[in-house]
Amino acid sequence: MVWILLLLLTFGMPAVYCGSHTLYYQITMTSAPTPGVPQFSIIVYVNDIQYGRYNSDIGRAEALIPISSIPFSSLWMVSEHMEHQTKVAQEYEIAHRQRLHFLMGVFNTTNSNGDIHVYQTNNACELHDDGTISGYQEIAFDGKELLVYDKERVTFVPVTQEAVMVAQLWNKRYDSTYTKIFMEIDCIEHMKMYLPYISTDLGKKVPPNVKISSSESESGIKLHCWVYGFYPRDVDVKWTKNETDELPSEESPEILPNPDGTYQIRVSVVVTPEEGATYFCHVSHISLEDTLVAPFEPNKRSHLCITVPASGMLLLLLLLIGLGVFRFSKSMTKDPNGSQSVSTEEKD
Incomplete structure (x- = not known):
């Protein structure tokens, strides 16, 4: 079957x-x-x-x-x-x-x-x-x-x-x-x-949405260009290095239908990162006046990595301040009449 x-x-x-x-x-x-x-x-x-x-x-x-x-x-x-x-x-x-x-x-x-x-x-x-x-x-x-x-x-x-x-x-x-x-x-x-x-x-013409992502590969980094939500079916998607050199895809990408009648396609390439090299996904569709060019921005991942430790440090700082306030409040006691008294350490 x-x-x-x-x-x-x-x-x-x-x-x-x-x-x-x-x-x-x-x-x-x-x-x-x-x-x-x-x-x-x-x-x-x-x-x-x-x-x-x-x-x-x-x-x-x-x-x-x-x-x-x-x-x-x-x-x-x-x-x-x-x-x-x-x-x-x-x-x-x-x-x-x-x-x-x-x-x-x-x-x-x-x-x-x-x-x-x-x-x-x-x-x-x-x-x-x-x-x-x-x-x-x-x-x-x-x-x-x-x-x-x-x-x-x-x-x-x-x-x-x-x-x-x-x-x-x-x-x-x-x-x-x-x-x-x-x-x-x-x-x-x-x-x-x-x-x-x-x-x-x-x-009917519906312009595409584009999402760029990456994943680790045995031979380098795999770049993914996901183009989705477009109509009609015909679309041209390709990766380039430094905007001029076209990169071949190792896979044969298929245009797949979506339940709402639009289409999607994902084109992936494997690259070996080079200093100063830039990578772009080019999307041509009848709904677009000009070719849509979406860059791969590797620093986005590093920004995410930096954000997490920074928030962790801020949380640690807040905990230390809270602990200090708590210890200070513990050092202050109240007598049965409700008036504050100083600890024996402060009396000394």
Whole structure:
């Protein structure tokens, strides 16, 4: 179950190009039913906004946009479109089940011993500001990308050497002419239909918050730049040394969603402290007029260390003063009549 969910997440989300709109279909088919995971599913995104879905559990296409965003005069058109998309999705379910079985045959795999195999394809079309159109399709089996669609040559090409034979068999078995037609015509028409209903979300811009921190590392100090609460999803985060030299990150940072619909990312680098060197985190986002530059300030930690002992010394001083007052008051006694008397030491 967990393995399947990881595959669904790691095979990729669409990159949203600045100045363009992307309609993206994420299609998944598993070789056997799994509790909590539909055997077949289609998730539709307009840019990074989930617009619709279909899966074998619900058996129909659904638009995931508020009804209030659809004009009353357009409700019938949207309803009719979703009915048509349901029929298309049901045909896709049959076709992709055949493709999954084909790949299982090529790799000589079965469902024995409880093994479950996963077929995935990502399809997208892109409409740019200058009116040009582009798109792509990727095919993966058990989490490994095998084929990508070459729109100019109207054929699927292998991603790895292992997939060369798969590409040859695939192109003989499946006619990819419709893939090109879908990218350049059907997909673009659907996108133009969907965009008005999510225009509010597409226009929303929320600037990021940035928090800089550090931790000890075996090879030096690890600097962390946590960027959070921003929308839309696209963001560029990088570390520099002395504001000019870009520092590579040893990790592959992921942009993660927040429950409120915004996003977050943490970019970390390991540095060896050098005298006079300065480190900065640069954040570029569409909500910002200029790149946000946040410095790493190592002295902040030392200020904290100095503050703690200083407060401790102040507390000790107050205790000493209090002890002195207490001892002085003990040296003064009162007689039964309530008048003060001096101690025998003071009498002497």
